[in-house]
Amino acid sequence: MKNQEAYLNKAAMYDLLGNYYKYSHPDLHVLYYRKHLKYMRKAMEVGRADRERENQPSYIRFLHAVPDVSNVDIYINANRVLKNVAFKDISDYLTLPAGKYHIDIYPAASSVTTIISKKITVEPGKVYTFAAVGSRNKLQLLSYPHDPVVPNGETKIKFIHLSPDAPAVDIAVKKGDVIFPNTSYKEATDYLALTPMTVNLEARVAGSSNIVLNLPNMKLQPNKTYTIIALGMASGKPELDALLLEG
Secondary structure, eight states, rough: EEEEEEEHHHHHHHHHHHHHTTTTOOOHHHHHHHHHHHHHHHHHHHHHHHHHHTOOOOOEEEOOOTOOOOEEEEETTEEEEEEOTTOOBBOEEEEOOSSEEEEEETTOOSSSSSSSSEEEEEETOOEEEEEEEETTTEEEEEEEEEEOOOOOOOEEEEEEEEOOOOEEEEEEEETTTTTEEEEOOTTTTEEEEEEEEEEEEEEEETSSSSSEEEEEEEEEETEEEEEEESSBBBBSBBBOEEEEEEE
């Protein structure tokens, strides 16, 4: 919208100049009138692109990442959209028009008292994972946006730390270099672009060589994006684990 406003301002300026020179300098009149038309076309193109973008749907999925909460049902605007979601379950993407929504999460087969109730906003054309995180007495619904665009033939990956009792970690190539340093609980890294490969990774206590979780055989295919999510308990049950998700 800002670009469109800038183009319209330029178009108006050149229109004034064209009219100013209309009788005294016909050549300048024609020059400025052409510039006026040029920036009017640019403004219309930007406006059309903005309208198309605003009409694009959004895509959201839900992850149950609360280790001490049993299965749940998930409602959007009072309509149940997911049933009996277990810990570590990730839903398929749901397609929604951009806008504001109310999310309610209940214990499975119950709609009496919510365990999470939150208003969310989804933007047009965006892709999100909404993760229920925390522990039974302190629950949150967090939003993690994804960028599905990847250069042709390449791949990319990021990491999200969702283990409530685990320390900050480094994600590293097994016996090798750190690729995602010092990621704390609830934090997400930026994407890292890679050549498609199968790679063995490990999670270490940040700044140390102490391995807390092995992440073997991470198969990263071309033209796809991935997210590694650590969840579970570093001390206790269910044990610390990791998911490799597309997106």
